[in-house]
Amino acid sequence: MTVKDITKILEELAPLAHAEEFDNVGLLVGNNDMNVSGLLVTLDTLENVIDEAITKKCNMVVSFHPIIFNGLKKITGSNYVERVVIKAIANNIAIYSMHTALDNSNIGVNAKICEVLDIQNPKILIPKQGTIKKLTTYAPLANAEAIKSALFAAGGGSMGKYSNCSFSTEGLGSFKSSKGANPTLGKIGEIHFEKEEQINMIFSFEREKDVLNALFKSHPYEEVAYEITILNNTNQDIGMGMVGTLGHEMEELDFLKEVKKRMNASVIRHSQLLGKKVKRVAVLGGSGAFAITAAKKANADVFITSDLKYHQFYEAEQQLVLADIGHFETEQFTKDLLVDYLIKKIPNFAISLSESITNPIKYL
Template sequence: MIVKQVIAILEELAPLAYAEDFDNIGLLVGDQQSEVSGILVTLDTLENVVDEAIATNCNLIVSFHPIIFSGLKKITGANYVQRVVIKAIQNNISIYSMHTALDNSDQGVNAKICEVLGLQNSKILIPQKGTIKKLSTYVPKNDAEQLKKILYKAGAGNIGNYSNCSFTVDGVGSYKANEKAKPIKGEIGKTHFEEETQISITFEKAVEQNVIKVLLEHHPYEEVAYELTTLENTNQNIGIGMYGTFVNSMPESQFLDFLKEKMEVKCIRHSNLLGKPVKTVAVLGGSGSFAISAAKAVNADVFITADLKYHQFYEAEGKILLADIGHYETEQFTKNLLVDYLTKKIPNFAVRLSESKTNPIKYF
């Protein structure tokens, strides 16, 4: 198995097309064509993680956080980022990062938190906009069904729990081929009228390149006329954060004890207790202050996240309990998620959970 094949498997879980614009994800170090001897999964790629990869004969590190976030102008070993990159290159180790692509997956970081807490009926907290595309094209009537089947196979026509979705309209198209053309129907220099079907079909942004490639390869016309638009429809399966409910509610103090136990945290920074039972909980792994208003909008009793600043606790406004459990702590089970996923996809391959400690924050 080569690096490119592992990447394809990982992108089934978290397509890079859904990563945030500010992020730096994908293959950060290495060659896609390299043979993989073993995969080491980690939250952060630090020097001790690269050492662990060397010791365990793993030449591909799958990391949640990207070790290279902003551009590197020099690689001299002057800081920890440069030292990691140098050591990885020297030892032919590839590094692949998923970060916000996995954050925005409905099977990713926040789904794992919901699973650990036992939340039911989990939904996306902030659906990502612009993830649904619509293709419209025109094809000879007799070729329409075959082209639709090909587009379905490429990933088009999927809407939520439904597949093979499309809309067609029959009409008459016209064109006139010049002397350089090679029309499949009609004559050079004469306007030709053809009974055509207009096919409209939606698909997720992640498969856009493949859908257009297949369209151009299999459309019968020499020149393919098509329109591509981004829809305003909300895709409920792609986005940041999640929220769900407990089967039975519990008092706030009991919930905080429960949260410490389940998420294995030493302390919780939280806003004022409200004296009401906890039933609906919103979660967002990592820095999630921007989602406080979204958590209140879904009537969550508690919002679990990390990296809240002093004044952001005021945004609770007596409507929600804010619980900051720490950045590492909210994301710590992500590597378990990835190991389980890769092991199921490639069961006869060496996939290891990193034992290196990468949390930079200590508690006294």
């Protein structure tokens, strides 16, 4: 398999289009056409991880965090980022990062936290805006079904647990072709009237290119009439964080002790306990202070995240308990998620879970 083959599989789980604009995801080092002999999955790509890849004869590293975040103006080995890039290139090792593309997946980072903590029926906490689009086009009645089938195959009409969704109305279209045109129907210079079907179909924003290619290939007209609209509808499949319920209510302190145990957290920094039962829990792997308001709006009893600053604990405002369990701790099971996913997709391929320690924070 090539690097391109591997990345195609990974992007079925977390399309790069779902990443945040500030992020640096995708293939960071290497060649798409390179043959891959083995994969090493890690949370961070550090020098010890590259050494581990060399030892295990893995020439591709799949990393959650990107080793290159800001632009590199020179690569001289003056810092850990440059040294990793130099060593990877010298040993012909490709590096691919997923980061916020996987954060925004409804089966990604936060879904894994929910699985570990047995949080049931999790839903996206902060849906990503502008990710649902609608195609409206017009087709001769005789061609409408074939066009819809082509659009469905390209990912049109799919959202959540439903697919092949569309809405159509029939009407009378008109057009007049000018000299030099090659009309499928009608004569040049004459107004032509045709019974047509108006086809309306939603699709996820990253499929726009595929949907339009399918439309143009399947439509009989030389000039295809269509429009694309960005919808404000909530997308239940793409977004940051998750919120769900516990199987049974727990005392706050008992719940935090269980979180500490299951998430292998050395310490939990938390806001004031409220003396309430915990039933509804919100989670967001990595730095999640921006989601405190969303967690309160979702009526969460506890919000589990990391990297909270002193004054941000005040934002709990006695509405919920904020629990900072550590950045690494919230994301540590992500590499297990990726290994399990890859083994299912390519079961007879050499896939290794990194054993290198990459957590930069130590506890006394």
